[in-house]
Amino acid sequence: MGALTGKKVAILATDGFEQVELTEPMEKVKAAGADVDIVSLESGEIQGMNHDEKGDMFTVDKTINDVSAEDYNGLILPGGVLNPDTLRTNDKAVQFVRDFFVQHKPVSAICHGPWMLVEADVLEGRTVTSFPSIKTDILNAGGNWVDEEVVVDQGLTTSRTPDDMEAFCKKVVEELREGKHDRQTP
Structure with missing residues (x-):
């Protein structure tokens, strides 16, 4: 087990998600025994990216209309520029993210993924990292941005780029294993 x-x-x-930022954490979490759903705005398939080149297509397991944070033990937010920029314009997706914090469940975000945390207004007083280009957004949302490989703050795991993937995945699994965390509700 x-x-x-x-x-x-x-x-x-x-x-528009950065493919490795979805596939690597998904593989590690599945290898540790978890069931994983890819949740998206619409059913069908979504396009992965390998930096600026199209990657593989991935089948959506559930749409944002059919899920609740109550259905899950944790959440992973891959980056890529287009992916979080599109997701953060969807009120249900933003509320889905916020609900994980309200329920004190582990959330992990890498690269541009923390844009969803900015939009969900859950960064006040938290120490996080991200792709450097969204540092100002994080600071403006009340977060404390640091340039580190991986940062964990009360169940919130963040990393900068695919170069940090090994450390990121290790902490994702650890935080999911620990489960609920004491933290302030947004």
Whole structure:
């Protein structure tokens, strides 16, 4: 039995996500025993990206209209520029992210993924990292931005780029294993 057996994890993504930022955490979480759903805005398939080149297509398991944070033990937010920029314009997707914080469940975001945390207004007083280009957005949202490989703040795991993937995935699994965390509700 894996460390995450019996746990269910959502990966929120849409077209334009950085492929490795979805596939690597998904593989590690599944290998640890969790069930994983790719949640998106619409059913069908979503387009992965390998930096600025099209990657593979991925099947959506559930739409944002059919899920609740109550259905999951944790959430993963991959980056890519287009992915979080599109997701943050969808009120249901933003509320889905916010609900994980209200329920004190682990959330992990990498690269541009923390844009969803800015939009969900859950960064006040938290220490996080991200792709450097969204540092100002994080600071303006009340977060404390640091340039580190991986940062964990009360169940919120963040990393900068695919170069940080090994450390990111390790902490994602650890935080999901620990489960609920004490933290302030937004």
